[in-house]
Amino acid sequence: xxxxxxxxxxxxxxxxxxxxxxxxxxxxxxxxxxxxxxxxxxxxxxxxxxxxxxxxxxxxxxxxxxxxxxxxxxxxxxxxxxxxxxxxxxxxxxxxxxxxxxxxxxxxxxxxxxxxxxxxxxxxxxxxxxxxxxxxxxxxxxxxxxxxxxxxxxxxxxxxxxxxxxxxxxxxxxxxxxxxxxxxxxxxxxxxxxxxxxxxxxxxxxxxxxxxxxxxxxxxxxxxxxxxxxxxxxxxxxxxxxxxxxxxxxxxxxxxxxxxxxxxxxxxxxxxxxxxxxxxxxxxxxxxxxxxxxxxxxxxxxxxxxxxxxxxxxxxxxxxxxxxxxxxxxxxxxxxxxxxxxxxxxxxxxxxxxxxxxxxxxxxxxxxxxxxxxxxxxxxxxxxxxxxxxxxxxxxxxxxxxxxxxxxxxxxxxxx
Amino acid sequence: xxxxxxxxxxxxxxxxxxxxxxxxxxxxxxxxxxxxxxxxxxxxxxxxxxxxxxxxxxxxxxxxxxxxxxxxxxxxxxxxxxxxxxxxxxxxxxxxxxxxxxxxxxxxxxxxxxxxxxxxxxxxxxxxxxxxxxxxxxxxxxxxxxxxxxxxxxxxxxxxxxxxxxxxxxxxxxxxxxxxxxxxxxxxxxxxxxxxxxxxxxxxxxxxxxxxxxxxxxxxxxxxxxxxxxxxxxxxxxxxxxxxxxxxxxxxxxxxxxxxxxxxxxxxxxxxxxxxxxxxxxxxxxxxxxxxxxxxxxxxxxxxxxxxxxxxxxxxxxxxxxxxxxxxxxxxxxxxxxxxxxxxxxxxxxxxxxxxxxxxxxxxxxxxxxxxxxxxxxxxxxxxxxxxxxxxxxxxxxxxxxxxxxxxxxxxxxxx
Numbered sequence: 092x093x094x095x096x097x098x099x100x101x102x103x104x105x106x107x108x109x110x111x112x113x114x115x116x117x118x119x120x121x122x123x124x125x126x127x128x129x130x131x132x133x134x135x136x137x138x139x140x141x142x143x144x145x146x147x148x149x150x151x152x153x154x155x156x157x158x159x160x161x162x163x164x165x166x167x168x169x170x171x172x173x174x175x176x177x178x179x180x181x182x183x184x185x186x187x188x189x190x191x192x193x194x195x196x197x198x199x200x201x202x203x204x205x206x207x208x209x210x211x212x213x214x215x216x217x218x219x220x221x222x223x224x225x226x227x228x229x230x231x232x233x234x235x236x237x238x239x240x241x242x243x244x245x246x247x248x249x250x251x252x253x254x255x256x257x258x259x260x261x262x263x264x265x266x267x268x269x270x271x272x273x274x275x276x277x278x279x280x281x282x283x284x285x286x287x288x289x290x291x292x293x294x295x296x297x298x299x300x301x302x303x304x305x306x307x308x309x310x311x312x313x314x315x316x317x318x319x320x321x322x323x324x325x326x327x328x329x330x331x332x333x334x335x336x337x338x339x340x341x342x343x344x345x346x347x348x349x350x351x352x353x354x355x356x357x358x359x360x361x362x363x364x365x366x367x368x369x370x371x372x373x374x375x376x377x378x379x380x381x382x383x384x385x386x387x388x389x390x391x392x393x394x395x396x397x398x399x400x401x402x403x404x405x406x407x408x409x410x411x412x413x414x415x416x417x418x419x420x421x422x423x424x425x426x427x428x429x430x431x432x433x434x435x436x437x438x439x440x441x442x443x444x445x446x447x448x449x450x451x452x453x454x455x456x457x458x459x460x461x462x463x464x465x466x467x468x469x470x471x472x473x474x475x476x477x478x479x480x481x482x483x484x485x486x487x488x489x490x491x492x493x494x495x496x497x498x499x500x501x502x503x504x505x506x507x
Numbered sequence: 508x509x510x511x512x513x514x515x516x517x518x519x520x521x522x523x524x525x526x527x528x529x530x531x532x533x534x535x536x537x538x539x540x541x542x543x544x545x546x547x548x549x550x551x552x553x554x555x556x557x558x559x560x561x562x563x564x565x566x567x568x569x570x571x572x573x574x575x576x577x578x579x580x581x582x583x584x585x586x587x588x589x590x591x592x593x594x595x596x597x598x599x600x601x602x603x604x605x606x607x608x609x610x611x612x613x614x615x616x617x618x619x620x621x622x623x624x625x626x627x628x629x630x631x632x633x634x635x636x637x638x639x640x641x642x643x644x645x646x647x648x649x650x651x652x653x654x655x656x657x658x659x660x661x662x663x664x665x666x667x668x669x670x671x672x673x674x675x676x677x678x679x680x681x682x683x684x685x686x687x688x689x690x691x692x693x694x695x696x697x698x699x700x701x702x703x704x705x706x707x708x709x710x711x712x713x714x715x716x717x718x719x720x721x722x723x724x725x726x727x728x729x730x731x732x733x734x735x736x737x738x739x740x741x742x743x744x745x746x747x748x749x750x751x752x753x754x755x756x757x758x759x760x761x762x763x764x765x766x767x768x769x770x771x772x773x774x775x776x777x778x779x780x781x782x783x784x785x786x787x788x789x790x791x792x793x794x795x796x797x798x799x800x801x802x803x804x805x806x807x808x809x810x811x812x813x814x815x816x817x818x819x820x821x822x823x824x825x826x827x828x829x830x831x832x833x834x835x836x837x838x839x840x841x842x843x844x845x846x847x848x849x850x851x852x853x854x855x856x857x858x859x860x861x862x863x864x865x866x867x868x869x870x871x872x873x874x875x876x877x878x879x880x881x882x883x884x885x886x887x888x889x890x891x892x893x894x895x896x897x898x899x900x901x902x903x904x905x906x907x908x909x910x911x912x913x914x915x916x917x918x919x920x921x922x923x
Contacts, residue, residue: 103533103546104533104537104543104544104545104546105533105534105537105543106529106530106531106532106533106534106535106536106537107534107720107722109525109526109527109530110525110526111525113522113548114522114524114525115522116522117519117520117521117522118521118522118523119522120522121520121521121522127520127521128520128549128550128552128555129520129547129548129549129555129559130519130520130546130547130548130549131545131546131547131548132529132545132546132547133544133545133546134544136544139544139545142566143545146562150558273523280615280616280618280621281577281578281579282578282579282617282618282620282621283616283618285578285579285580285620286618286620304517304518304581305579305581306518306523306524316518316521316523371815373794376798376801377794377797377798377800377801377802377806377813378789378793378794378795378796378797378798378801378813378815379794379798380794381793381794381798381815381817382792382793382794382795382797382798382900384793385792385793385794385817385862385900386793386896386897386900390817391817391818394817394818395817395818395820395821396814396815396816396817396818396821396825397793397794397813397815397817398812398813398814398815398825399787399794399797399812399813399814399815400812401797401801401806401807401810401811401812401813402807402810402811402812402850402851404811404851405811405812405850405851408849408851409812409814409825409849409850433824433825434818434821434825435818435820435821435824446801475612475613475614476613477609477612477613477638478638478661479638479661480802481802482638482661484798484801484802
């Protein structure tokens with residue numbers, strides 16, 4: 092069963108609103124095991140909407156169209172569907188009655204244009220409205236089916252859950268359940284990761300179930316999605332678990348979490364397990380590392396704070412860094428030790444570097460030193476990071492947290 | 508000139524990522540006066556991408572395709588374009604050289620699959636890559652044009668601004684010049700803002716040029732876009748300037764900037780003009796305020812740093828806040844004074860509050876106190892902010908910066 096999505100609304104084409112409905116529907120179609128190969132957005136124009144619906148019905152078994160069912164003259168989805176079905180619009184008295192009742196309930200005046208929402212293409216089945224005034228539609232077009240729902244997200248989700256997805260599932264007649272998991276990695280280029288994982292890609296290719304796919308997510312590392320299909324949820328889950336284990340065997344500590352895990356939540360969990368508290372000294376990242384850590388639920392248990400020493404004098408005065416070049420191994424070490432001491436933390440983590448665009452003290456943009464003070468010792472790492480000022484900061488932030496993560500993993504020993 | 512958008516990536520069809528690129532591109536096409544009637548998303552499949560490109564080229568003059576230019580076997584946009592152009596892919600040595608250089612710069616190993624990114628459909632013009640390893644492409648297809656850019660947002664925005672939008676504008680050959688400006692506001696609800704601006708909306712409606720439109724931008728305030736069309740750039744610019752002045756007369760200090768100005772850049776400019784330096788004491792925001800200030804170019808001239816005192820003990824030890832309740836007027840004042848003193852700054856700005864979800868010391872989530880120390884006096888403001896933990900932090904950050912902005916404006920006096 093192939094179902095595609097069409098979103099109607101000129102505001103989408105102007106970039107004024109993001110199409111969150113399609114994201115939600117796509118996620119739910121995928122979870123229901125229904126293939127979706129195309130999403131289209133189109134403006135409030137009858138001919139263009141009709142042409143998009145015709146193209147969609149040509150290449151898919153079902154089409155879900157959202158938006159354009161309101162009461163104004165801009166709302167032309169009903170007309171476009173009627174054109175595609177080659178039938179007239181007819182006023183549905185039951186729908187009209189429900190619209191009147193909804194207005195009465197809310198003590199609002201019903202203006203004549205609201206009656207337009209009771210116009211239904213002949214032969215369409217109505218999905219009764221419960222939240223808004225626009226009903227949904229289920230329309231047979233030859234041996235294909237077209238669903239129409241209002242674009243208001245709450246109304247759409249309600250109708251999709253109540254009527255559209257169950258109808259689609261029934262038509263698909265599939266009992267298969269889909270389970271997917273995203274394995275999150277940091278530290279390898281996409282091409283290197285792909286080569287390491289190649290044996291699994293090859294092994295899975297023949298059967299086609301489970302599948303693995305790479306998702307680049309910009310600065311936040313590369314995600315590997317495992318998707319399995321099976322008659323029951325438990326069986327699909329077991330297939331995902333098994334593939335997850337295979338991937339981890341190939342990737343080791345490159346994997347920092349799954350699904351909604353973040354680098355900062357991974358670090359937080361390790362600190363919490365180890366019973367250690369963390370203090371930061373940030374120069375180049377300017378508080379970015381701290382601001383990510385405090386987003387982790389329960390961070391107040393292990394996060395003490397950060398000295399954002401953007402000015403060199405703050406490094407000398409507050410962190411007791413010896414006077415001298417501040418983008419250096421020595422300064423990074425002193426900052427990490429100073430952070431632990433000043434903030435009363437077990438672990439001191441520091442960063443100093445050149446965000447750019449200009450070089451500093453003869454160091455090029457992207458130069459960065461991380462300091463890590465733990466168990467009485469201080470290590471320093473030196474990196475050269477790519478990108479502009481914003482990207483250098485983001486890279487530095489995740490690299491620095493990853494450094495701590497790997498150190499905490501090492502500390503747990505090989506059995507950790 | 509009609510240009511439509513095609514986004515390539517199975518992750519889009521699975522609802523795993525939202526297509527922010529199309530929103531950004533749509534906004535920029537609209538501002539450039541180029542019509543865009545369709546957006547399509549399609550998965551990583553050569554035949555389906557090719558079919559979507561053919562449909563798009565049929566009904567539009569130009570097509571911008573994003574994504575699918577990476578180094579893995581999933582990345583098939585190059586192949587689909589070559590199929591549509593009916594030409595072979597050829598390895599471009601100059602592009603390959605640039606990829607090699609980028610890897611060398613970053614001290615990363617280049618694996619053979621990266622060379623795939625140097626494959627270019629015969630006859631295509633390369634848009635040199637500067638941020639990532641994938642180049643962009645400008646491809647003539649009959650009398651139409653097809654642009655391809657990587658899906659990584661930073662790379663796409665860079666290439667769109669540098670090459671694609673200027674090329675489109677040149678091809679459009681329209682002599683009417685469009686100038687637009689986004690006026691940024693903070694502090695009014697959309698409905699209140701709309702009422703204040705209503706006289707201008709009415710005044711402009713008849714002529715239809717210039718136009719004004721509201722763009723909700725979530726947490727960052729409401730934007731008002733002015734767009735003017737005229738035979739020359741100077742004339743369009745003058746119309747925009749005149750409308751900008753009308754809006755400011757109605758909105759006053761609610762306007763904090765235009766276009767790419769941010770609340771932090773507005774604050775930075777005022778500090779720089781006043782010759783004042785700033786130090787922060789952040790509790791609830793956890794470094795978020797500092798991390799935004801350091802993104803302002805030239806911030807090292809006026810930003811000293813921040814003490815992120817997440818743990819109460821850090822407030823007492825580092826900022827010399829008297830022991831007692833830390834979410835209080837007293838603590839906020841002591842933090843602002845402590846920040847100025849410890850960090851050696853002219854202005855001390857502080858925030859302490861309850862991000863949630865749980866209440867703290869009997870204070871509900873969203874409770875926040877800001878302290879501002881300047882010219883020998885310390886003011887405290889108390890707010891109750893809406894939303895979850897993340898939104899409360901974002902609201903607190905922008906509200907706190909706005910407090911400083913208004914104080915610095917007042918300091919300049921009515922003629923400032």
